Amino acid sequence: MFDTTSVFAATKTWDGGGDGVNWNSANNWNTNGVPAAGDNAFIPAGFTVIVSANATINSIIFSSSNNPATRILTVNSGVVLTVTSGITLQNDNKTSMSAEIAGAGTINCASVRVGGTTTSLSGDATTTLTSTISTLSISGNLRLDGEDNGSNDNNSVLNLNSGSVNVGGTVNLIAEFGSTATLTLANGAQTGTLTLSGASPFSTIDADETFTANGTEATVNYSSTGAQTVNPIIYTNLTLSGSGVKTTTGVTVNGKLSMQGTTSVSAVPTYGSSASLEYKGISVQTTGVEFPTIMNNTVIIDNINGVTLNESKTINDTLIFNNGKLETGPNNVVSGTTGSISGEGAGRYLVGDITISRIVGTGTIDNLGGVGFSVLDSGDDLGTVSVNRISGSAGIISVGGNQGIARKWIIASTNPPASGRSISFSWVSDDDNGIDLVHALVFRSPDGNEPWNPVGIPQDVSSTRTITVTTNTFSTWTVADEDSPLPVELISFTASLQGKSVILNWATKTEVQNYGFEIERLKDYSGNDGKRLNDWEKIGFVQGQGNSNVPKGYSFTDNNLLFGEYYYRLKQIGTDGSYKYSSEVEIATGKIPEGFVLEQNYPNPFNPNTAIRFAVNETSPALLKVYDVLGNEVITLFNETAEAGKYYYLDFDASRYSSGIYYYSLSAGNYRDIKKMMLVK
Numbered sequence: 001m002f003d004t005t006s007v008f009a010a011t012k013t014w015d016g017g018g019d020g021v022n023w024n025s026a027n028n029w030n031t032n033g034v035p036a037a038g039d040n041a042f043i044p045a046g047f048t049v050i051v052s053a054n055a056t057i058n059s060i061i062f063s064s065s066n067n068p069a070t071r072i073l074t075v076n077s078g079v080v081l082t083v084t085s086g087i088t089l090q091n092d093n094k095t096s097m098s099a100e101i102a103g104a105g106t107i108n109c110a111s112v113r114v115g116g117t118t119t120s121l122s123g124d125a126t127t128t129l130t131s132t133i134s135t136l137s138i139s140g141n142l143r144l145d146g147e148d149n150g151s152n153d154n155n156s157v158l159n160l161n162s163g164s165v166n167v168g169g170t171v172n173l174i175a176e177f178g179s180t181a182t183l184t185l186a187n188g189a190q191t192g193t194l195t196l197s198g199a200s201p202f203s204t205i206d207a208d209e210t211f212t213a214n215g216t217e218a219t220v221n222y223s224s225t226g227a228q229t230v231n232p233i234i235y236t237n238l239t240l241s242g243s244g245v246k247t248t249t250g251v252t253v254n255g256k257l258s259m260q261g262t263t264s265v266s267a268v269p270t271y272g273s274s275a276s277l278e279y280k281g282i283s284v285q286t287t288g289v290e291f292p293t294i295m296n297n298t299v300i301i302d303n304i305n306g307v308t309l310n311e312s313k314t315i316n317d318t319l320i321f322n323n324g325k326l327e328t329g330p331n332n333v334v335s336g337t338t339g340s341i342s343g344e345g346a347g348r349y350l351v352g353d354i355t356i357s358r359i360v361g362t363g364t365i366d367n368l369g370g371v372g373f374s375v376l377d378s379g380d381d382l383g384t385v386s387v388n389r390i391s392g393s394a395g396i397i398s399v400g401g402n403q404g405i406a407r408k409w410i411i412a413s414t415n416p417p418a419s420g421r422s423i424s425f426s427w428v429s430d431d432d433n434g435i436d437l438v439h440a441l442v443f444r445s446p447d448g449n450e451p452w453n454p455v456g457i458p459q460d461v462s463s464t465r466t467i468t469v470t471t472n473t474f475s476t477w478t479v480a481d482e483d484s485p486l487p488v489e490l491i492s493f494t495a496s497l498q499g500k501s502v503i504l505n506w507a508t509k510t511e512v513q514n515y516g517f518e519i520e521r522l523k524d525y526s527g528n529d530g531k532r533l534n535d536w537e538k539i540g541f542v543q544g545q546g547n548s549n550v551p552k553g554y555s556f557t558d559n560n561l562l563f564g565e566y567y568y569r570l571k572q573i574g575t576d577g578s579y580k581y582s583s584e585v586e587i588a589t590g591k592i593p594e595g596f597v598l599e600q601n602y603p604n605p606f607n608p609n610t611a612i613r614f615a616v617n618e619t620s621p622a623l624l625k626v627y628d629v630l631g632n633e634v635i636t637l638f639n640e641t642a643e644a645g646k647y648y649y650l651d652f653d654a655s656r657y658s659s660g661i662y663y664y665s666l667s668a669g670n671y672r673d674i675k676k677m678m679l680v681k
Contacts, residue, residue, distance in 0.1 A: 009058050010035070013042040014049055023051040037084070045097070048072040051105065056082040060109075062099040062129075064090035064118060070098045075105030075133060086111035086140075091147065091154045094123030098130070106135040115156035115181075116145025116174070124152055130159040130188070141169035146179030146208065153179040160218075161188030166195040171202050173209035182210045185236075190215030197223045197242070202231055213238075214254065222246055223261075240265065241281075248290070256300075257290060265290045271297045279307045286310050301326050301348070309352070315339045319370075321348040327392075328352025341370030346429045351392035360385045360413070372426035373409055376468065379421050383414025385474075391431055397443070397478045399450060401578050404443065404478040406431040411474040424468040425479060436481040437462035441512070442469045447656060448476040451489035453510040454549060458482050488514045488544070488572050488580075491551070494638070495568055495585040495649040502558045502587050504568055509551055514544035518571040519556050522584075536569070546575070561589045583609040585649045598666045598673040601652070605678040608655040614666050616642045622668040626652060629661045642668060654679045 012035040018027030026032045028049075035041045037056040043049055046069035060083055062071045075081050087109050089099045101107065115127040142165075144156040155175075160183070173181040185192045192215065196202075201222060205211060213220045214234045221239035222228045230240070232250030240246045241260035248265045254272035259265075260281045268289050271277070276298035279285050286308045291299070294314045301307055302322040309328045316336035319326070321343040326333075332353035335341065341350065356369035360382045365375050371389040375382070388410040389395075395407040407427045425442065440461045443452040456469035458481070467479055493506040504519065519540040545552050558568075566589065570582040586602075595617040601610045616622055622642035626634040634657065637650045652664070659681045665674045 010039045011042065012039055013063075014044065014047055016047055021048050021050045023049050023055065024053050043071050043073060043099075045069045045071055048074065051075045051079055051081050051103075054080050054082075056084065059083060059085040060087045062087075062089040062097070064092040064095075064097055066092065066095050068096050068098065070100055072100045072102060074103040075101075075107055077104035077134075079103075079105040081105065081107045083107065083109035085109075086113060088113045088117065089115070089127055089129045090117040091115040091127040091145075091156070092125060093118050093121050093154075094125055094152075096125040096127065098128045100130040100132065101136060102132045104134045106137065107133060108137045109139070111140040111143070111169075112136075112138050112158075113143045114145065114158055115154060116143070116147060118154070119147055119149060121147060121149035121152035121154055124154070126155040126157060128157040128159065130161055131165055131192070132162045132188070134163045135166070136163070137166045137168075139168045141172055142167045142183075143172040143174065144181040144183060146175035146181040148176035148178040155180045155182070157182045157184070159187040160185045160192035160194055162191045164193040164195065167198065167201070169198045170200050171196070171211070173203065173205055173211065175206065175208040178208075180208045180210065182212070184210070184212040184215075185218035185220070186212045186215040189217075191217045193219040193221065195221040195223055196228070199224055199226055199228065201228055205231070217255075238269075259285065259290060264288045268292050273297075276300055279303050284308070287313075304347075309333070318342050319350070321345070321350075323348055326350045326352075328354070335369050335371075339369065344370065344372075344428060349391065349428050349430065352394065353388070353390050355386065355388045357384055357386040359383070367426065371409070372407070373411065374424045374426075376422040376424055380417050380419050381415055382417060382421070385411065385413045387411050391427075395431070395478070396433060397445075397452060397480075399452060402480065403433055403435075404480040405435055406433045408448075408476060408478040410448065410476045413474050416474065417472050420470050420472045422468060422470050424466050425477060426464075426466040427479070429465065432465075435479070437465065439482040440467050440479055441481055442467055443478050443480055444471070445476045449656065451509070452478070453489055454512050454547070482513065482547075488512065488574075490570070490572070490582055492637075493570065493582055493585055493651050495587040496643075497587055497589060497647050498643070500559070500561050500589060502561060502566060502568070502589065504556045504558070504585075505553070506555075506570060506582075507551055507553045508545075508548070511545050511548040511552065513575040514546060514548075515573045515575045516544040517542045517554065518573065519558075520569050520571060521558065522567040522569075523565070538571075544572075583651045583653060584611075585651050586611050586613070587647060587649045596668065596671040596673070597647075598664075598675060600675055601664065601677045605680040606654070607679060607681050608653060610652050610654070610677060612637065612650045612652060612664060613647055614638075614642075614650075615645070615647050616668045616671070617644055618669060619644045620669040622648075622666065624650065624664060624666045627663045627665065628657075629663075634662065637664070 013030040015030045018025040035057045038058050040059045042061050042063045045067035114129045146156050147154040175181040214236050219237040223241045225242045226244040229247040234252045236255040238253050239258040240263050243262045246265050249267045251269040253269050253275050256276045258278040278300040280302040284305045287310045296316045298317045300320045303324040306325045309331045312331040314334040316339050319341045335356040362381045371387050373387045391407045397404045438460045439458040441458045442455040444455050445452045461467045488511045489509040491509045496503050520536045521539045522536045567584045569584045573579045597615040599613045601612045624638040625636050
């Protein structure tokens with residue numbers, strides 16, 4: 001059966017009577033004249049025809065004959081040949097027919113048909129159309145007919161060797177009993193791309209009807225804006241684009257599965273050992289079932305507007321960033337022992353939570369798994385080093401109005417770097433968070449909470465965004481700058497009575513940009529409602545050390561006090577004017593303690609601070625410690641000589657500790673006492 005043509009259309013048959021190959025030469029056509037719009041062009045066996053200028057016709061028929069020689073239609077680069085009806089390769093009754101559509105140009109047509117035009121057969125044969133043209137765009141159906149006539153069969157084949165074939169309708173593979181119909185991308189160069197945009201990309205495929213898509217570099221793209229069923233075969237490269245749900249039951253991908261547009265899938269495909277999963281395009285994407293919870297293949301991010309993770313994942317291969325970000329949100333990525341990150345840079349990186357572990361031992365490791373942490377020198381056997389990197393807003397440490405970069409690293413190792421290791425941290429410009437990179441400074445916290453202690457000295461990392469320090473312990477790390485320091489760490493604050501004077505002592509572990517301490521006092525008295533009035537007054541100032549990585553001690557004496565209860569607190573002021581208050585200490589003047597006294601802490605229960613007061617009946621060394629319920633020592637609050645007849649007030653800050661029962665014990669001379677307290681968070 002032939003394509004229907006208008007009764008007014010002229011038929012032009014190629015005879016090569018002119019220069020032999022030029023479509024646009026009138027003398028090459030029987031009934032001289034180049035085919036025009038509405039005309040039908042017949043191309044017999046053995047001829048090569050080259051289209052070198054844009055043209056429009058009704059149909060092209062590669063006519064049948066007893067001549068098996070291949071017909072070749074070539075469309076040159078930049079040229080568009082429009083076929084308003086369709087292209088047909090006729091089959092012969094006994095001779096195999098072949099034709100090739102080639103060139104760097106484009107053919108736009110309504111349909112393509114291979115075989116099925118001759119049903120009375122006298123021998124076995126195969127009708128083969130090969131496509132190597134840059135673009136063959138079929139707005140309607142692609143049909144391959146295998147014919148059976150008793151003992152004789154005529155098979156039909158379309159080889160998509162290279163270039164692109166786009167089908168807007170349905171691929172119909174129709175093989176009568178004994179014959180075959182084959183569409184293959186596994187022939188010749190095996191670099192072809194087949195794009196299927198129809199709602200029903202394939203008709204039912206039976207045993208003698210074959211679709212092969214596993215050519216070496218072959219790609220099939222299901223691109224409908226609605227739901228589609230993906231043929232359940234083995235693909236080298238499979239692209240799912242457009243929108244709607246693609247049914248992917250029984251699909252295997254040995255090359256790349258490229259998720260594009262806003263489409264989703266119904267089932268996770270089977271991934272070959274060398275397969276990869278790619279997210280590509282410009283529409284914001286969210287991962288789905290195509291990305292299994294445990295992924296043993298490469299994942300590629302190539303979407304400038306980013307990809308969002310739908311659930312936590314473990315990736316045992318490389319996570320590659322070409323464009324855009326992967327946002328984990330409340331989820332996290334675990335990079336397995338064979339996993340890593342590659343290609344991170346400005347505008348393309350993992351935003352959120354990723355964890356990776358590597359065996360480092362006594363050696364070095366550069367950019368461990370790609371998370372921006374390196375061990376630069378050899379030394380102690382660290383065993384396995386685990387890094388949990390948190391980037392973006394969740395990685396910002398904010399204390400007292402100051403902030404670090406939008407990235408932190410939580411680092412642990414089997415064994416500590418007791419003898420010291422040189423380590424470095426790196427980040428992308430997106431995570432700068434406005435800090436001064438010319439004066440960047442590393443900060444460390446034992447547990448991710450305050451205090452944050454500076455490590456090393458300020459460094460100019462404006463050109464590298466890599467900063468190096470030496471450490472003998474691992475914990476939680478970030479980077480800030482001299483002008484945005486994370487706070488001074490106050491490790492003790494006590495008050496003691498000496499006659500009519502109160503002596504305040506305090507110590508810091510580290511200081512960054514510490515201008516100094518204002519000392520504030522509150523006398524305990526009551527108003528008419530019986531409540532304590534909150535009328536703090538500044539009574540002094542002690543200059544700070546500025547920057548310090550070693551403990552510093554301070555003292556202040558408040559003289560000539562009247563009898564009563566007094567409270568004191570410190571206002572630590574930074575050089576930028578920022579400030580933070582300490583906890584309070586309480587002391588009573590005019591009262592002489594009688595004998596050995598260890599009072600119950602107040603308040604109790606408490607969270608997180610409580611005050612402990614004690615006195616001794618003779619001057620002697622005194623030791624006050626806090627223990628947990630198992631008897632493990634938590635902290636030493638006092639370890640010095642205590643004077644007789646003098647109250648000592650201690651502040652216990654339990655912000656680092658877990659809720660539960662704790663005990664505090666005072667030993668002085670021959671006396672010892674223990675009391676219980678409860679921390680409730």
